[in-house]
Amino acid sequence: MAIVETEVVEAEDTEQDRVVRWRVEQLLDAGYDGESALVIGLDASIDLHHAVRLMERGCPRDTALRILF
Numbered sequence: 001m002a003i004v005e006t007e008v009v010e011a012e013d014t015e016q017d018r019v020v021r022w023r024v025e026q027l028l029d030a031g032y033d034g035e036s037a038l039v040i041g042l043d044a045s046i047d048l049h050h051a052v053r054l055m056e057r058g059c060p061r062d063t064a065l066r067i068l069f
Contacts, residue, residue: 020041023040024037027048027051030055031061032051032061032064033061046068050068054067
C-alpha cells in the first residue's frame with residue numbers, strides 16, 4: 001500500500017469574499033437564518049440595507065424573502 005501525500009493550499013480571501021462574508025454577518029445579525037443569509041449575501045443585486053430594514057421593522061423572514069426575491 002502506497003502512502004499518498006497531499007498538500008493543502010489555502011487560498012487568500014479576495015475582496016469579494018470579504019464583502020460576501022460581511023453581508024452574511026449583517027444579515028445574520030438582523031435575524032435571517034444561515035441559509036437565507038448566505039443566499040441573500042451572495043446575490044449582489046439585493047440591497048443589503050433593504051433586507052436588514054425589513055427584519056428590523058418586524059417583517060417575518062418568509063415575507064421578507066418573498067419581497068426580496
